[in-house]
Amino acid sequence: MHKNKNKGLDFSLDTLRHSAAHLLAHAVLDLFHGTKTGVGPAVEDGFYYDFLRDEPFTQEDLISIEKRMREISDQDIPLERLECSKEEAIKLFKDLNQDLKVELVEEKGGEKVSCYRQGDFVDFCLGPHVPSTGAIKHFKLLSVSGAYWKGDESGRQLQRIYGTVFFKQKELKDFLYMQEEARKRDHRKLGPELGLYSTNEQLGGGLILWHPRGSASRAVIEDFWRKEHFKEGYGLIYSPHIAKLDVWKTSGHTEFYDALYPPLISDSVEYQLKPMNCPFHIMVYQSTQRSYRELPLRWAELGTVYRYERGGVLHGLLRVRGFTQDDAHIFCRSDQLEEEIRRTISMALRILKTFGFEDFDVFLSTRPEKFSGSVKDWGEATDALEKALKAEKIDFSVDEGEGVFYGPKIDIKIKDALKRSWQCTTIQLDFNLSEKFDLTYVGEDGEFHRPFMIHRALLGSLERFFGILIEHYNGNFPFWLAPVQAMIIPIADRHNEYAHHLYQEMREKEIRTEVDTRREKVGYKIRDAEKNKIPIILVVGDKEVEQESVSVRIHTEGDKGQFNFKELLEKMLDLNKNRDLEITL
């Protein structure tokens, strides 16, 4: 934990942020009388405070609030801790006309409650806090948004003001710089700019058009994915996009899943657009009687599903309404469970590392309060998950009670180049569907047994994963993933023939290449190719034609000089084969 040693004071960044939230509330109450305060905690990137007020806060308000905060900070008002009885606190906040606080004290306060006072501002709070407002110096208000009182959608809506604060000015500057960097590499900007994908108002929100360039990368990802699954003994499945409503009644989706599109009706039969692939894989399982000898059965599908996500949550490629999961289901016996989990974890990490992700956070979620299946199965399965993680020597944290109702799960989050965390891999046991569809196999003993069903996605969804990749690489895809791997630039018309000859040869070897024969100067064409973040640029002129060579330029690095074409081609094939992240010549 960060400590502020500079001033000989001893408090954490969280404490500083929490105190900054108080400072924010103090300033708001000074400027906007009658505003009621909600809660104001420290969060990952700063802090926020919720306010109840009829008028919305504007950008200008934010500026004046920040100014007022600075004034209070400059006054260096001490924060004092008050302890009183619950009744006294309730009276205090009633007198201040802070109904929300009264509600909070009534709900959360014990016999004794603590409050913090700075000047004429008092807040119900456990603390700890910084000694005085002067300790809060390097802060900035960031945004204002809506938030529900106590997170309850049917309840009152408050206005939430976000801000951030650091110990040092430089840390604040760095944070704002990182935010700016993140904004610049936003996949919603880069994706369309690089011709990878687009969305379209007429088409509908949350629906993605993969353009040829985005599709080129996607195809590479899919091919790699299929090869890895083949190596791991998976079979592939293709299933339809709709199924009779009855399937989803059996699975329980019609009752419990809230993102279903309305059913389609044809000849008075109702069909449901699929939100998940599981029932189809289950039906493949049930197409014949299964024996214990066949298990484990591992079936994977790049299955496109449709979920009606609420308008406000749609976000570029990361949150859409139609997406392709890299889904798989493993049906196995209890004695195979640990091994299957182990294999899945190591496969997931191997694949993610190939894409250049090195940092992972792994979480094991255990049985929640409401659950389906038996306590015994949950225990056995959770044990197997834990053992598998330990056997793979993976550090993980346990999210007690955070499992989904149908089974325990392991989630793997990756850290991208900007140290942001994204959940991709999820490995979940499913006791619910195996029960609902009454899955069985015939055991050694001739009796029917219920298999364990593991549901897993490694990349999550192709749309989402691609969005993460764009931002991780800042659009500078490694050679093997780049939509266009090489751009050939002839200097003058008389070099076009040689350029096309190179093009043809590279295309035959499955190098994704293009030729720029526009009547423009080399500098212009290079600039264009660089802007498109194409990894390798091949410039050809008189020298190159004569020597069967190419002048190589590597994106972000510049001119690398002349190379023999055949040797360079071999090198490019190696880069593809090894899925190298860097180009070395």
Added chain:
RNA sequence: GCCAGUGUAGCUCAGCGGUAGAGCAACUGAUUCGUAAUCAGUAGGUCGGAGGUUCGAAUCCUCUCGCUGGCUCCA
């Protein structure tokens, strides 16, 4: 879905009650050129959509759609 913001040419933006503008991109012509922008010209918009106020709306109001930041949810 909710709160707030936002929507002008492919992109970045100006105009904010009086007949739509710039730069880049595109197209046409000239230039045949050696490592991040050659020059000149042309074309391109029912100002997201619908309704209203007004003599007159890109500009004001209402509704609606998309997008953005959150809430809630989640791959």
